[in-house]
Amino acid sequence: xxxxxxxxxxxxxxxxxxxxxxxxxxxxxxxxxxxxxxxxxxxxxxxxxxxxxxxxxxxxxxxxxxxxxxxxxxxxxxxxxxxxxxxxxxxxxxxxxxxxxxxxxxxxxxxxxxxxxxxxxxxxxxxxxxxxxxxxxxxxxxxxxxxxxxxxxxxxxxxxxxxxxxxxxxxxxxxxxxxxxxxxxxxxxxxxxxxxxxxxxxxxxxxxxxxxxxxxxxxxxxxxxxxxxxxxxxxxxxxxxxxxxxxxxxxxxxxxxxxxxxxxxxxxxxxxxxxxxxxxxxxxxxxxxxxxxxxxxxxxxxxxxxxxxxxxxxxxxxxxxxxxxxxxxxxxxxxxx
Amino acid sequence: xxxxxxxxxxxxxxxxxxxxxxxxxxxxxxxxxxxxxxxxxxxxxxxxxxxxxxxxxxxxxxxxxxxxxxxxxxxxxxxxxxxxxxxxxxxxxxxxxxxxxxxxxxxxxxxxxxxxxxxxxxxxxxxxxxxxxxxxxxxxxxxxxxxxxxxxxxxxxxxxxxxxxxxxxxxxxxxxxxxxxxxxxxxxxxxxxxxxxxxxxxxxxxxxxxxxxxxxxxxxxxxxxxxxxxxxxxxxxxxxxxxxxxxxxxxxxxxxxxxxxxxxxxxxxxxxxxxxxxxxxxxxxxxxxxxxxxxxxxxxxxxxxxxxxxxxxxxxxxxxxxxxxxxxx
Numbered sequence: 001x002x003x004x005x006x007x008x009x010x011x012x013x014x015x016x017x018x019x020x021x022x023x024x025x026x027x028x029x030x031x032x033x034x035x036x037x038x039x040x041x042x043x044x045x046x047x048x049x050x051x052x053x054x055x056x057x058x059x060x061x062x063x064x065x066x067x068x069x070x071x072x073x074x075x076x077x078x079x080x081x082x083x084x085x086x087x088x089x090x091x092x093x094x095x096x097x098x099x100x101x102x103x104x105x106x107x108x109x110x111x112x113x114x115x116x117x118x119x120x121x122x123x124x125x126x127x128x129x130x131x132x133x134x135x136x137x138x139x140x141x142x143x144x145x146x147x148x149x150x151x152x153x154x155x156x157x158x159x160x161x162x163x164x165x166x167x168x169x170x171x172x173x174x175x176x177x178x179x180x181x182x183x184x185x186x187x188x189x190x191x192x193x194x195x196x197x198x199x200x201x202x203x204x205x206x207x208x209x210x211x212x213x214x215x216x217x218x219x220x221x222x223x224x225x226x227x228x229x230x231x232x233x234x235x236x237x238x239x240x241x242x243x244x245x246x247x248x249x250x251x252x253x254x255x256x257x258x259x260x261x262x263x264x265x266x267x268x269x270x271x272x273x274x275x276x277x278x279x280x281x282x283x284x285x286x287x288x289x290x291x292x293x294x295x296x297x298x299x300x301x302x303x304x305x306x307x308x309x310x311x312x313x314x315x316x317x318x319x320x321x322x323x324x325x326x327x328x329x330x331x332x333x334x335x336x337x
Numbered sequence: 338x339x340x341x342x343x344x345x346x347x348x349x350x351x352x353x354x355x356x357x358x359x360x361x362x363x364x365x366x367x368x369x370x371x372x373x374x375x376x377x378x379x380x381x382x383x384x385x386x387x388x389x390x391x392x393x394x395x396x397x398x399x400x401x402x403x404x405x406x407x408x409x410x411x412x413x414x415x416x417x418x419x420x421x422x423x424x425x426x427x428x429x430x431x432x433x434x435x436x437x438x439x440x441x442x443x444x445x446x447x448x449x450x451x452x453x454x455x456x457x458x459x460x461x462x463x464x465x466x467x468x469x470x471x472x473x474x475x476x477x478x479x480x481x482x483x484x485x486x487x488x489x490x491x492x493x494x495x496x497x498x499x500x501x502x503x504x505x506x507x508x509x510x511x512x513x514x515x516x517x518x519x520x521x522x523x524x525x526x527x528x529x530x531x532x533x534x535x536x537x538x539x540x541x542x543x544x545x546x547x548x549x550x551x552x553x554x555x556x557x558x559x560x561x562x563x564x565x566x567x568x569x570x571x572x573x574x575x576x577x578x579x580x581x582x583x584x585x586x587x588x589x590x591x592x593x594x595x596x597x598x599x600x601x602x603x604x605x606x607x608x609x610x611x612x613x614x615x616x617x618x619x620x621x622x623x624x625x626x627x628x629x630x631x632x633x634x635x636x637x638x639x640x641x642x643x644x645x646x647x648x649x650x651x652x653x654x655x656x657x658x659x660x661x662x663x664x665x666x
Contacts, residue, residue, distance in 0.1 A: 039523035182386035184608045187594035212596025253528035255553040266525035269493045
């Protein structure tokens with residue numbers, strides 16, 4: 001296999017001396033979908049904002065982010081502006097605030113197409129229409145004249161995706177792309193992202209707090225806690241056999257559509273970055289914490305290809321589902337349309 | 338079966354909205370003739386997307402808004418007009434839990450004072466009795482006395498939501514209306530609050546209306562579920578039946594859209610078309626433009642919510658209204 005498309009090594013981010021990301025490594029290959037889950041404050045968004053140099057000045061960023069031969073953290077800012085929206089597309093949670101309310105969709109798309117593809121005049125219109133068609137917006141020609149407020153949230157999110165695709169990106173970073181949308185529209189957008197990925201061999205980073213969303217749409221999932229990756233595994237494996245107590249906790253806390261069972265809440269709250277507990281950051285909330293966990297921060301160790309875990313007790317713990325298993329019959333029937 | 342604590346009978350609610358400053362006002366029907374009952378000790382989940390009218394339903398259930406037509410009855414008596422004396426005294430029997438705890442709390446007051454506010458408003462107890470009630474309410478919701486002395490911004494999101502619940506419970510209400518109470522919380526904290534609501538309901542025999550767009554949470558907490566689309570109930574039944582064996586095509590799509598961790602890529606029902614817009618309600622069945630099964634009849638004629646089995650209703654032309662028909666479809 002060729003080397004990874006993008007590689008993050010030893011990334012650290014701090015705001016005013018408070019660490020938000022505490023040493024993160026990722027490698028993403030062409031065409032691959034990596035999901036990143038974590039609660040608020042886990043550093044899942046900050047990691048990618050830092051990698052793309054989108055954080056405010058006061059953020060102190062260390063480490064290396066390699067895209068081919070470039071180290072994005074040291075590249076000249078003009079180079080970054082060329083890459084962002086070009087080889088790397090981004091979509092964010094709230095499409096309404098990411099689009100400019102006083103410009104038509106055409107103007108906003110033209111900007112991206114002129115900057116990253118060198119298009120002008122008629123060819124901009126043609127390409128903009130093609131992209132809106134691709135993301136499933138009906139009457140693309142008419143929609144180019146619309147303003148963001150004239151369209152629904154789901155349509156605006158499609159426009160955001162079309163704009164992110166305007167530069168023919170090799171990598172699309174989607175940060176909670178469906179959180180603000182209704183469930184049926186959420187399903188449409190996730191489906192669209194899968195379709196685009198298949199058609200363009202683009203790599204996808206899907207950042208979400210929803211394990212379900214990530215599980216269904218990614219090949220590999222990384223779980224972040226307090227600024228570090230605590231577990232990474234192929235999506236199926238992660239949900240069937242999590243090895244980190246925090247991952248197990250997240251799965252047990254998630255309600256399902258099957259018969260109700262007692263949800264197992266994770267006690268306590270995420271630690272304050274200014275007052276990190278010694279050793280493993282999760283240890284104060286962990287049912288399996290032992291003296292070994294309070295010494296050093298557990299290293300993220302590779303168990304097998306694509307499987308990493310940062311838990312001092314990983315080898316000895318057998319993390320069974322906390323809830324009693326449900327009979328297979330209660331599983332939901334396949335829904336046919 | 339016990340008498341319903343709350344019943345809504347054919348309630349409608351219409352707002353007027355205006356497009357632009359000089360535009361003509363358009364009537365937007367948020368709730369269009371809905372009937373529902375909640376029994377003591379029962380949790381009814383109301384599910385729907387934005388624009389379905391689910392929050393308006395919750396506000397009418399509490400009498401915060403009066404329906405334009407139809408009636409709301411609480412404990413056998415008609416719901417008094419909002420703002421009236423009898424309406425105020427009813428407030429202590431029926432309380433609301435909102436989605437955004439920070440917006441519902443006063444930033445300048447310690448949370449214990451805010452938890453006790455309903456007692457002051459309703460003139461319940463003396464100072465000592467109120468202090469004891471506040472302490473009880475804090476304990477019941479898993480908060481310490483120290484938490485009570487803090488200001489809202491000094492608490493986490495989950496703790497603030499507990500404060501809201503503690504405040505709603507202090508008057509010992511019989512009905513709690515929760516509008517998206519856990520939507521803003523992280524999964525691990527969400528589970529804490531969901532468990533708390535389930536326990537409180539079991540211990541105190543509360544009736545609860547739980548409004549949410551998240552089917553997974555609704556399944557967890559509700560005995561019965563009503564699915565709303567553009568101001569109508571399209572399906573109703575026990576949570577088990579509705580979510581395991583959905584009959585209405587819209588419910589099927591909702592169930593199918595709910596992400597399942599660990600599931601392989603499933604064949605999802607992906608709805609085409611736009612989300613419902615109450616200002617431009619389609620003819621016939623409001624769901625027909627997005628329905629994969631729509632026929633000419635669906636485009637012309639509005640289906641009626643029909644009883645399929647005891648406690649089970651659905652509004653769809655394509656459902657055979659016999660118990661056998663349900664399975665056949």
